[in-house]
Amino acid sequence: MRIERIDLFYFALPEIQDRSDGSQDSFLLRVRTDTGLEGFGESDSAPLLALAAYVMPMSHGNLVGLSEVLIGQTLDSTEDIRRLYRLARRRALDMAQFPHAYAAADIALWDVLGKHLRQPVYKLLGHDANLPKRAYSSNLFQETPDATEALARRARQRGFRAAKFGWGPMGHHGEELDVALVRQARRGLGPEAALMVDAGTVWQDDDATALRRARLFADFNLTWLEEPLSPEAVAAYGRLSERSPVPIAAGEGCHTVRAAEDLLENGRVAFLQIDPGRIGGLTSAFEAYQRARARGAVFVNHTFKSQVSLAAAMAVFAGDAAMPWVEFCQSDSPLVAGLVQDPIRIDARGEVRLPERPGLGLEVSLAGLRDYARRAVITLDGRTIGASQAVD
């Protein structure tokens, strides 16, 4: 089949809050083929930047708009998807936004190819089984330890047996508050559930402070301590990983497979957290997964967008029993579950499983998000060169 059309959607809540909550907007891409099939993918990107990356005019031979690269291309096999990835990477060699922008297209190509071949994406990627995964609820630390405890209690009531808390005041007001936040999160969650802490890069390249916190947090039986340092502080990650009593997790800042490899080899992280919507899509996320596997690290998704992103991320490691965790975005934003008719839900054991259907396995329905569609238009010398779509 041939790629006939690419539609770009920009969804956003009416008011965007200034907090670390990525579920407030969405860049969604729909690919249509000449056989009448359609596939969907979502980027974890500022929607306007992704839109510009698709519709921009050529800057030079190594910096070409992504729609231009994809329209008209043949798509019949997984090798075609990999060929298109290499082609787009080459034609947008000098585009820093490439991994964030192209992700949506790459995921949509896997989705539509799965529908074409009547196979779930996880099988196309090479997995035999679609294993249940333990979902951890992903939450923001509240302003006080007590409010954090209440939120942890709610996560448990919703059926989660694992929860992560991150960002908010963590690291900004000294050791005492940091420890209190973790203590109350553990209290709210109870002794049985798994607890993870996400420090949101707050100690930058200061691995000594991160190590002191890790030693204090160890009392609360953490599964991991996430992103205590900046994505660039790989050497500091290496020193911390070696000494920390709590396993270290990082990776959401990786824009390339090499950055993931660097974090594994030189940062020596125990958990590699990759967002297919940031690393260029499923094609490159799967490569990063293979690198983690080869080094005995645990691959985990990073997902704070819609369930299209969740399903894509789960396909990467669906069949691998050594990768038991799934980040399950615990946001009430209508952009998270509202995009699909049959959202993935956690079961009574706190586990989730990909739907056993072709492609990503989701029934995407844009109608529910009509009110959130934003109309972005880009003109050049008075001529419209691109726009986000209205919901039809």
Add this chain to the structure above:
Amino acid sequence: MRIERIDLFYFALPEIQDRSDGSQDSFLLRVRTDTGLEGFGESDSAPLLALAAYVMPMSHGNLVGLSEVLIGQTLDSTEDIRRLYRLARRRALDMAQFPHAYAAADIALWDVLGKHLRQPVYKLLGHDANLPKRAYSSNLFQETPDATEALARRARQRGFRAAKFGWGPMGHHGEELDVALVRQARRGLGPEAALMVDAGTVWQDDDATALRRARLFADFNLTWLEEPLSPEAVAAYGRLSERSPVPIAAGEGCHTVRAAEDLLENGRVAFLQIDPGRIGGLTSAFEAYQRARARGAVFVNHTFKSQVSLAAAMAVFAGDAAMPWVEFCQSDSPLVAGLVQDPIRIDARGEVRLPERPGLGLEVSLAGLRDYARRAVITLDGRTIGASQAVD
């Protein structure tokens, strides 16, 4: 002083050719302060992507438009520039385009601070001297070895004592043509001049082929072999660097200081080629320079934009006698020299030197580029949120 206004300019030639020539368009930024000073910076970015990065609405707390971050900020010292870099990096943590987009602002801040303090930027960065550097002319391989020879001859006639040839057919038609291209480049240039070859990432992660070519090219006395492999193929760079008889150069694909460090430590390159317009500006380019210095590698600029970018790049290593080379973009595009009233020129010894004046040391004049200014406008739900400026 305070940052009062940021103006964004988008220049482009009327027709963009599909070749590896970055001098066909430009994203230029002008910063104005409440003291009436102005500074200029240029990104090596697709102009539309950089524009979007400045004017986009907030996506969430870690993904904020760059103009919003900078307007109203205080700027009195180099520490302020570094503080603003960290602030912008933090507020745009999840923006892959950040290093390409923010570069123009960072360079403009150094320029305007230099004017404010009546110091050249190279002194603000910590250099004592403004040494002459050996300029190499940067050229594209022509379609045939003979046409390449003619171009090399012209470079020599223009006064260059060093020239680099790259991209074009190199690597695409087999060993024989590759060797003929290099042989004729050497012939046109004469035996005395320095010759560099840029393979334009053509062998991707195939270091065995790159090594075979390096051994054949060694007959022509190359100063370096540049980017034989993809930016991500760091392990392959490491193997190649160890065995190649020709020193290996790379780095223009580095978007972070860590990527530069990775290329030095694990890719073991002899020449680190950093483009301040791609790595986030002078602040981070200078950090990459310090890493190269500490490892005994030679720092070289990558520059294929206007002389604003050239002057910024030269400031990074102006006073360091161990870094003798300057890439001098040999393009006839009016966007290269047309932006400044007093372009930097090579002298009779084939050398160039930064002007000894405050800031970047250039007299920027937009008037000459009026015809190349493009009007890009971005609207969101009918409201204009940003536009490139006309030349006033």
